[in-house]
Each structure stands twice: as structure tokens, then as C-alpha cells.
Amino acid sequence: MREKRETKATICRACHVQCSLIVEFDEGRPVKVYGDKDNPEYAGYSCIKGRELAAYHSLPSRLLHSQKRGADGRHAPITSRTAIAEIAARVKALTDVYGPRSVAIYIGTHGYNNFATQGFGMAFLDAIGSKMLFTSVTIDQPGKGVAACLHGTWLAGQPAVADLDCLLLLGTNPVISMNGGLGMNPAKNLHEAKQRGMKLIVIDPRRTECAAEADIFLQPKPGEDPAILAAMVRVILDEGRADHAFLAEHAAGLAALKAALAPYTPEAAAARAGVAADDIVAAARLFAGQGKSATSAGTGPNMSGHGNLVEYMLKVLTSVSGKWLRPGDTIRNPGVLINRLPPLAASPGPVPAWGFGEKLRVRGFTDTAAGLPTAALADEILTPGEGQVKALFVLGGNPMLAWPDQLKTHEAMRALDLLVCLDPHMSATARLAHYVVAPKLPFEIASTTALNEFIGNFGVGWGYQRPYAQYTDKLSDPPPGSDVIEDWELFHGMAEALGLTLRVKSFSHIDPREGKRRGTDFAPGTKPSSDAVWEAILKDSPVPFAEVKAHGKGGHVFARQRAVVQDKPEGWTGRMNIGDAVMMGELRAIAAETGPKHAAFAYRMISRRMNDVLNSAWHEHTVLQRRHATNPAFIHPDDCAREGLRAGDVIELVSARAHIEGVVEPDATVRPGCIAMTHAWGGNPGEDGLPGFAGGNTGRLSSVEEDFDPYTGIPLMSAIPVNIRKARAEAAE
Numbered sequence: 065m066r067e068k069r070e071t072k073a074t075i076c077r078a079c080h081v082q083c084s085l086i087v088e089f090d091e092g093r094p095v096k097v098y099g100d101k102d103n104p105e106y107a108g109y110s111c112i113k114g115r116e117l118a119a120y121h122s123l124p125s126r127l128l129h130s131q132k133r134g135a136d137g138r139h140a141p142i143t144s145r146t147a148i149a150e151i152a153a154r155v156k157a158l159t160d161v162y163g164p165r166s167v168a169i170y171i172g173t174h175g176y177n178n179f180a181t182q183g184f185g186m187a188f189l190d191a192i193g194s195k196m197l198f199t200s201v202t203i204d205q206p207g208k209g210v211a212a213c214l215h216g217t218w219l220a221g222q223p224a225v226a227d228l229d230c231l232l233l234l235g236t237n238p239v240i241s242m243n244g245g246l247g248m249n250p251a252k253n254l255h256e257a258k259q260r261g262m263k264l265i266v267i268d269p270r271r272t273e274c275a276a277e278a279d280i281f282l283q284p285k286p287g288e289d290p291a292i293l294a295a296m297v298r299v300i301l302d303e304g305r306a307d308h309a310f311l312a313e314h315a316a317g318l319a320a321l322k323a324a325l326a327p328y329t330p331e332a333a334a335a336r337a338g339v340a341a342d343d344i345v346a347a348a349r350l351f352a353g354q355g356k357s358a359t360s361a362g363t364g365p366n367m368s369g370h371g372n373l374v375e376y377m378l379k380v381l382t383s384v385s386g387k388w389l390r391p392g393d394t395i396r397n398p399g400v401l402i403n404r405l406p407p408l409a410a411s412p413g414p415v416p417a418w419g420f421g422e423k424l425r426v427r428g429f430t431d432t433a434a435g436l437p438t439a440a441l442a443d444e445i446l447t448p449g450e451g452q453v454k455a456l457f458v459l460g461g462n463p464m465l466a467w468p469d470q471l472k473t474h475e476a477m478r479a480l481d482l483l484v485c486l487d488p489h490m491s492a493t494a495r496l497a498h499y500v501v502a503p504k505l506p507f508e509i510a511s512t513t514a515l516n517e518f519i520g521n522f523g524v525g526w527g528y529q530r531p532y533a534q535y536t537d538k539l540s541d542p543p544p545g546s547d548v549i550e551d552w553e554l555f556h557g558m559a560e561a562l563g564l565t566l567r568v569k570s571f572s573h574i575d576p577r578e579g580k581r582r583g584t585d586f587a588p589g590t591k592p593s594s595d596a597v598w599e600a601i602l603k604d605s606p607v608p609f610a611e612v613k614a615h616g617k618g619g620h621v622f623a624r625q626r627a628v629v630q631d632k633p634e635g636w637t638g639r640m641n642i643g644d645a646v647m648m649g650e651l652r653a654i655a656a657e658t659g660p661k662h663a664a665f666a667y668r669m670i671s672r673r674m675n676d677v678l679n680s681a682w683h684e685h686t687v688l689q690r691r692h693a694t695n696p697a698f699i700h701p702d703d704c705a706r707e708g709l710r711a712g713d714v715i716e717l718v719s720a721r722a723h724i725e726g727v728v729e730p731d732a733t734v735r736p737g738c739i740a741m742t743h744a745w746g747g748n749p750g751e752d753g754l755p756g757f758a759g760g761n762t763g764r765l766s767s768v769e770e771d772f773d774p775y776t777g778i779p780l781m782s783a784i785p786v787n788i789r790k791a792r793a794e795a796a797e
């Protein structure tokens with residue numbers, strides 16, 4: 065039986081991590097999927113989503129044809145060719161009247177995860193002259209890009225996971241989320257690192273899977289990370305543990321930093337954050353004392369009100385304790401498909417993090433290091449006047465379930481003249497769209513691991529620890545009788561219809577200007593092959609695309625020489641800034657707060673992830689549906705007892721903006737006073753309680769007009785002040 069089966073290696077593209085998978089085919093049909101245990105980076109890792117990928121391709125809910133909404137509001141199939149022609153004509157009509165700015169693109173998870181989609185989408189906007197490009201980055205971890213600009217990038221970077229002596233995980237749980245910190249097989253890597261003596265510090269209001277392995281675990285109130293980090297830096301400075309020789313050579317701003325840290329004694333920070341002062345001191349000593357220490361933060365602290373400052377203070381912590389790679393240190397991955405930064409023990413210094421590019425018409429926003437503020441896009445659509453956004457393309461994203469402030473998003477999506485979703489499912493957003501373009505799914509598309517390698521620049525334990533890459537051919541054709549396209553073909557087709565040339569940038573360069581300079585033109589008249597598309601996306605990569613492709617089956621470590629960190633060149637003037645004025649101002653403002661904010665709300669809703677779903681995707685998968693019927697409201701048993709709640713009770717979480725329902729699940733790992741819930745569940749307003757729309761949409765609890773970051777626009781999406789109301793009691797009122 066088994067002999068008749070054929071196996072093929074491929075790359076999972078169900079999330080950004082791009083695991084190496086083996087797919088078993090039976091008479092041409094994919095029947096079984098598992099991790100490739102011989103793979104050097106993933107060592108057999110896969111998650112339940114990857115292993116269910118075969119079934120995902122033939123879910124009954126998968127769109128096999130594009131859809132157009134008729135006058136009666138119902139969607140009906142339309143050929144992709146006609147859809148593209150009609151959409152192009154509507155774009156032309158809108159830009160003729162309202163100008164190019166009336167057309168915007170939002171790149172969500174599955175647009176981001178596919179370089180071809182990103183590349184052609186961006187090129188189309190360029191071609192029509194619109195700068196209105198939005199992505200999920202500004203509602204994810206925008207503090208990362210902002211902090212890198214304000215502090216300055218250390219060109220040599222940070223150690224590989226295998227070289228770490230101490231890791232600080234702040235509001236991230238990579239064992240489940242595969243967010244950075246621990247590489248591509250996080251549980252195995254963590255186990256091995258602990259075996260060889262690596263110390264782990266975890267700071268999280270929930271005792272996460274990672275926290276279970278921690279040497280020091282702090283379980284603070286959410287949103288209080290800036291105080292904890294400020295106190296840690298202060299301890300390192302006060303106790304003479306700082307690397308002053310390094311700072312003198314490479315960083316400015318020490319005096320400003322010290323002044324802003326004055327209020328942050330361990331005791332003061334501990335009182336704010338609800339942790340022990342001794343634990344803050346111990347964490348600081350451990351981090352500074354170990355040889356090679358590094359940090360990784362996630363969505364939690366980026367969404368809790370001070371994301372830029374948290375990411376900035378993590379960089380300051382690294383600089384003050386001198387933990388960046390030094391001359392003579394080894395860079396294990398010199399890059400295969402992506403050119404890494406020059407291996408210099410130096411920084412070009414800070415660059416502006418906002419205040420450039422396109423200006424938005426709401427709340428004074430500009431473009432930022434993390435992109436245009438997505439949390440302002442609904443208002444850009446709803447605010448009348450010149451420049452109003454009339455058309456939105458959603459590439460593999462789901463604004464209705466993922467953006468903060470669902471009620472406002474709902475208004476905005478319905479106000480659009482043209483809403484186009486590239487989505488294999490009738491997502492909550494797709495249900496409101498004028499056109500839903502049905503895409504091919506991963507098995508039907510050739511790809512590479514360039515995205516995950518690119519992400520390696522985010523920090524420690526992201527991307528590959530070795531010069532690794534994989535190419536996969538398409539494994540199978542789309543289902544018979546279907547009419548599905550690769551996402552990029554939508555933009556190529558529209559450009560063709562409008563007579564536009566698309567200049568697709570190379571993603572092999574960290575600096576997007578360099579990537580643009582090396583762009584490839586796709587003129588109307590010819591349809592590029594899959595190879596031609598990848599050649600363009602990876603133009604001038606360290607190892608040419610063709611060479612990676614030639615390796616064929618499975619992932620491969622390329623024989624590239626490790627880089628050795630070099631001294632900075634003579635006359636180098638760039639220095640990092642550890643005392644940025646805006647960040648120090650934010651530290652001072654936090655210290656000056658009198659009394660707790662939002663005292664009328666007894667609880668804080670904090671975000672967390674669930675293994676079986678990816679944001680709003682995979683909810684339609686029947687196997688996973690059986691495992692999780694909803695997104696529970698995880699509450700500490702003491703809080704349950706006080707509120708008289710039992711497992712399975714339906715409660716309402718009430719924020720200043722709105723309320724949602726949640727099903728109580730007592731959970732001793734959650735800090736008392738917090739309610740941990742996963743985002744991107746539920747349906748559109750009005751669909752609550754209907755079959756198939758289980759769960760509460762936590763985005764509905766956020767307001768984009770309150771407690772938002774003045775630069776990236778991200779509002780509270782975790783640490784949202786809420787009260788508990790018993791749903792049944794409410795019904796009886």
C-alpha cells in the first residue's frame with residue numbers, strides 16, 4: 065500500500081515560519097503531511113496546521129471561483145478574467161475622478177507571507193501613483209521598526225540561538241507562536257539551550273509554555289513593561305555592571321538616559337507592575353552578568369500602550385550591557401537569498417522613525433518606520449474631502465476580524481466604493497466585498513524560504529541560524545473545474561488592462577530603496593513565468609535563485625563562509641542613541657502619572673495565541689473546529705470564585721468602546737485581574753450568535769481614538785480595560 069505512495073518535499077506557507085514538510089501523495093492526491101525530520105533547521109518541526117495542510121486545500125468552504133456581489137447583496141461566481149477587467153475599470157474610473165490617493169492596499173498575513181503578492185501589489189500602487197500602502201505591521205509589533213530607527217541599528221547584529229547564554233522573552237511565547245527568540249524548532253532549541261546552561265528570563269502576565277522553563281519569571285500587570293525595563297537598566301548602571309567602554313565608543317545619550325531613569329528604582333517599578341523588586345534586580349544582574357545575552361519581545365507589550373518605548377528600552381538594555389556582537393565574533397548565517405547588513409561592529413546611528421512620506425488626514429499621522437498607520441485607515445475611508453480613500457484591496461488579510469475597533473472598521477468597509485479581497489474563503493471582510501478574488505493555495509504555487517530569511521533581521525532567533533534555504537515547485541494542480549489565480553496575477557492583469565508597466569522590487573536587500581533600485585520591469589503584453597517572478601523578487605541575492613532552485617528536494621545548508629565581525633572602518637562617525645528625547649519624554653510622562661489609569665475597569669483583557677488557528681484563518685477547518693469551538697476567556701480561578709463564575713459560563717467583557725461575549729475557562733496561569741483571549745474570532749457586527757460565528761471579537765473592545773500611539777496609531781489591543789458582566793444577568797435586565 066505504502067509503496068504506491070509518492071512523497072514530495074515542500075515549504076509550508078500557512079504562516080511566516082515556512083517549515084519544511086513532506087507530503088505523501090496517493091494516486092496524485094495529497095493524503096499525509098509531516099515535518100522533515102532530516103531538515104537541518106526545523107529538525108522535523110511542524111504544527112497541527114501544517115500537518116492538516118492537505119485537507120486545507122480541499123475544504124468545502126474553499127472558493128474555487130472568484131465572486132462578485134450583486135445588487136441584491138449576494139455573491140455569485142465570476143470568471144477571474146472578467147473580475148480583473150471589471151476591477152481595473154473601476155480603479156480607472158475612481159482615480160480619474162478622485163486621484164490616485166483614493167486607492168489603498170492593505171497587506172495582511174497571507175499577503176505579507178507571499179513576496180510575489182507584496183511585490184506586485186506595491187508595484188501596482190507605484191504605477192498608479194498612490195502611496196496608500198498599509199500592512200498588518202502597524203497593528204502587530206510596530207515598536208520594532210520604530211525603536212531600530214530611534215536607537216540605531218547595530219550592523220553586526222546579535223548572537224545565534226546556539227550561542228546565547230541568556231535570553232529575555234518579554235510578552236512573547238515562541239514555543240506556540242513561532243515569534244522570534246528561539247529559532248525554527250523552539251521547544252527543541254530551548255531544551256538544548258537549557259541543557260548547555262542558557263538562562264531564561266520571561267516577563268509575561270500569563271505563565272506561558274516558555275515561562276515554565278524560566279530561571280526567572282516575572283508576572284506583571286500588563287502595560288507596565290516600560291517601568292520594569294527602566295528599573296533593570298537603572299540597576300545595571302547603579303551597580304557598575306554597564307559596559308562603559310562600549311558606550312563611550314558607540315553610543316550617545318547616557319546622561320539623558322540616567323536622568324529619565326531617576327524615578328525608576330526597583331521598588332517603584334515593582335509597585336507599579338505588581339512584581340517583587342528583588343526579581344527585577346535579579347533579572348538585571350542575570351542579563352548583564354551572562355556572556356551573550358539577548359532579548360525578544362512580542363505582540364503583548366507592543367499592544368499594551370508603550371510599544372515603541374518597550375522595544376527601545378530592550379535595545380538600550382542590550383547596549384548598556386554591551387551585548388551586541390563584537391569584532392571577532394562569528395555570524396553563523398551570512399545570508400543565502402537575502403543580503404545581510406555588513407558585518408561591522410558599528411552603527412550608522414539613528415534615523416527618523418516618522419514624519420516623512422505620505423501624510424494622513426486623521427490624527428496628524430505620517431508614514432513611519434513600520435509603515436502607514438493601519439489603525440487610521442478606517443478613518444481615512446470615512447473622512448470626506450480631498451484624498452478620501454474610496455477603493456481598498458485586501459491581500460490575504462481580514463480587517464473585519466483583525467483590526468482594532470471593529471465597529472468603526474465595519475462602517476468603513478461598507479462605505480467603500482470598491483472593496484476587493486484576495487482570499488480563499490468568504491471571510492468576514494470578504495462578505496462585505498464587491499469582489500473576492502479566489503487564489504491558488506500553497507501546494508499549487510512554487511516558492512522559496514526567502515520570507516523567513518528576511519524576517520531574520522527582526523532580531524535574535526528569527527529566521528535561520530545557518531545559511532539555509534529551500535525551493536519548492538508546485539506540488540499539484542488546483543481542483544478540476546476551478547478558476548483560481550496566483551495573487552500577483554490580479555495586479556499583473558490590471559496593469560495589463562490599464563497599459564501600465566509594473567516595477568517589482570527585489571526583496572533580497574534589507575534597505576527597500578536598494579531593492580527598488582534593483583527592480584524589474586514587467587511591461588504589458590507578456591505574462592511572466594513563475595521563475596521570472598522569483599528571479600525579480602530575489603534579484604542580486606547572495607546565492608542566485610537558480611542555484612537554490614537547482615538544489616531541488618528539501619531544505620539545504622549552503623556552503624557559504626561564516627562572516628566574522630570586523631572592526632569599524634577608520635573615521636566612522638555613527639553612534640547609537642540611548643537617550644532619545646521622545647522616548648525619555650515618554651519615560652518621564654509614565655513616571656509622572658498620578659494614580660492608576662482606567663480605575664473604573666476592574667480587569668485587563670490581554671491577547672494570547674492558540675496553537676490551532678492563525679489569527680482568523682483555519683477556523684473553517686473541521687478537525688481544528690472540533691478541538692476548539694470558541695476563543696475562551698481564560699480567567700484566574702480566584703477571580704472566577706469572586707465573580708461567581710464557573711467553566712463554560714458566558715460572560716460579557718465590557719470596555720469603554722463596546723462589549724463582547726466570552727466563555728469562561730478557569731486558568732491558574734493567568735495573572736489575577738487579567739482575562740486572556742485570542743483575537744480574530746467571531747463575526748461581523750450583527751452576525752453574533754449566528755451558527756458558525758463562535759467567539760468574541762476582541763478587536764471590538766478597542767477604540768482607535770483612545771490610548772493610541774501618536775506615531776504608529778496602534779491603540780490598546782492588549783491590556784484593554786474591561787469589566788465583567790454576566791451575560792445571563794444582562795438578558796434578565
Ligand SMILES: Nc1nc2c(c(=O)[nH]1)N[C@H]1C(S)=C(S)[C@@H](COP(=O)(O)OP(=O)(O)OC[C@H]3O[C@@H](n4cnc5c(=O)[nH]c(N)nc54)[C@H](O)[C@@H]3O)O[C@H]1N2
Nearest residue numbers: 172173174200204460461462466486491671679680743781
Ligand atoms: N486584539 C488583537 N488584535 C489583533 C492581534 C492581537 O494579538 N490582539 N494581532 C494582530 C496581528 S499580530 C496581526 S498580524 C493581525 C492580522 O491581521 P490580518 O492579516 O488582517 O488577519 P488574518 O486573520 O491573518 O487574515 C488572513 C486572511 O487570509 C486568508 N488566507 C488564508 N490563506 C490564504 C492564502 O493562501 N492566500 C490568500 N490570499 N489569503 C489567504 C484567510 O482566509 C484570512 O481571511 O491581527 C492583529 N489583530
Ligand SMILES: Nc1nc2c(c(=O)[nH]1)N[C@H]1C(S)=C(S)[C@@H](COP(=O)(O)OP(=O)(O)OC[C@H]3O[C@@H](n4cnc5c(=O)[nH]c(N)nc54)[C@H](O)[C@@H]3O)O[C@H]1N2
Nearest residue numbers: 235236237241243286287362363364368672673675678679
Ligand atoms: N498558533 C499560532 N501562531 C501564531 C499566530 C496565531 O494566531 N496562532 N499568529 C502569528 C502572528 S500574526 C504573530 S504577530 C505572532 C505573535 O507572536 P507572540 O507575540 O509570541 O504571540 P502570543 O503567543 O500571543 O504572545 C504574546 C504574549 O504577550 C503576553 N502579554 C499580553 N499583554 C502583555 C503586556 O502588557 N506585557 C507583557 N510583558 N506581556 C503581555 C501574553 O500573555 C502572551 O503570552 O504569532 C504568530 N504565530
Ligand code: SF4
Nearest residue numbers: 076079082083111114
Ligand atoms: S509553524 Fe507555520 S509554517 Fe510551520 S507547520 Fe505550522 S503553520 Fe506551517
Ligand SMILES: [Mo]
Nearest residue numbers: 200203204205
Ligand atoms: Mo502578526
